[in-house]
Amino acid sequence: MRVLVIGGGAREHALVARLAAEPDIGALVCAPGNPGIARQAKVAIIDPGNLDAVSELTERERIDFTIVGPELPLSLGIADRFAADGRLLFGPTAAAARLESSKAFAKALMSRHGIPTARFQTCETPDEAMATIASREFGFPVVLKADGLAAGKGVVIADDRSSAEAAIRETMRDRKFGAAGDRLVVEECLSGPEVSFFAISDGSRAVPIGTAQDHKRIFDGDRGPNTGGMGAFAPSPLVDGELEARIMQEIVDPVIAGMAAEGHAFRGFLYAGLMLTPNGPKVIEFNVRLGDPEAQVVLPLVAEPLLPLLFAAASGRLAQPRVRIGRGALVGVVLASRGYPESSESGRPISGIEAAEAVAGVDLYHAGTAMRGGQLVTAGGRVLTIVGRGADYGEAIARAYDGASRIAFDGMQYRRDIGRKALKFEV
Secondary structure (H helix, E strand, O other): OEEEEEEOOHHHHHHHHHHHOOOOOOEEEEEEOOOOHHHOOEEOOOOOOOHHHHHHHHHHOOOOEEEEOOHHHHHOOHHHHHHHOOOEEEOOOOOOOHHHHOHHHHHHHHHHHOOOEOOEEEEOOHHHHHHHHHHOOOOOOEEEEEOOOOOOOOEEEEOOHHHHHHHHHHHHHOOOOHHHHOOEEEEEOOOOOEEEEEEEEEOOOEEEEEEEEEOOEEEOOOEEEEOOOOEEEEOOOOOOHHHHHHHHHHHHHHHHHHHHHOOOOOEEEEEEEEEEEOOEEEEEEEEOOOOOOHHHHHHHHEOOOHHHHHHHHHOOOOOOOOOOEOOOEEEEEEEEOOOOOOOOOEEEEOEOHHHHHOOOOEEEEEOOEEEEOOEEEEEOOEEEEEEEEEOOHHHHHHHHHHHHHOOEOOOOEOOOOOOHHHHHHOO
16 A cells, blocks of 8 residues: 655654554654654655645655644645545544634533533633633633644633733734634633543544643743643553543544544544542543654554554544553653744754664654754754653653753753653552
8 A cells, every 4th residue: 555644754754664663564654754754654744734736746656544733724725625525534634623713613612512521711802801801710721722723832821810821922912823713612710630541533433542741831840831842751641441432432432533523523633631539531622643752652552553544544434442562661752942832943963863762762853953954954943753661650751851861952951851750549
């Protein structure tokens, strides 16, 4: 089978690395890819948001099956375009992708179908948002979310009225996130540990494929601004078989059934960001693709071929009741550029790749990297993810940080506490 993976980050590198070793792969292409991906697949430098270019690529490369990594092509309707052209693609339609591309849509769907989430109010204007804050209906701290896609940066947790009003002005009046902030969701702030829960759906049913916990804040101890993710570990020690069954029954299955009932059958990865509150799991947000850096620690634990699972789901024929998950633990540490998440430096030479890859139990995934004059250099905010695998969290942490210590580039920053919260669950 000739397979195309859309995207060029560490998530897509993890997908490519996994697929490259599978027996059903006849050819593997990634667009636009990155230098790490280029070692395992053919890369095509195109804009994933240019659906015409992607369509032409699939025809030129005689692609049988396409897997979409990032959210933007999905929100633009790449699945609809491929369906109209008679091409098979794994990922939801634009209407189904609104679970991620519109916070207001997702919250309304959950309200209609009784799916547990925080109380909320969708505000269409800055004045409405200001009035909602002034009413103190949700108290403080309060959560404010830009309705549309904002690269993981459109959420503010405001501790008081003045900071909430400042966030409203930045989002809705100053348009910090562009059109994504035309509407604002204001919701109560839930308390409890956060868990990422992943499933694959074929439009009528879903099967879980793993759990993880990520680290959003830039600094150790969960301090500083939110980022796209500074690291993750899998599986989450907070989710046992009983809780997994509850999440499927109360959240995942009702979402899949609700979307189908409303004419937007969901096929693809469903990522539920959950808060484990004293009253049970509640949805913080949905994503319609694998997370980054969660994909880098979740995918290696899937203990059966991935391609047949994705192909069956895309075809609407996901028959198996469960997916086998391997034992052990994985910890991923993100190496970021100076200034991230507000800015990033590019063009800084990277050294130590070979030394890190030589560490037993370590895998390395490229994100913001590029080749210039034969030298690997930085090309974005999050540069690399170093993943350590171990029999337990402690071993995985030690290996991940051993690998990270071998890498160097000017301005490199990373957290030193990724996975530490899992250690208290070790026997």
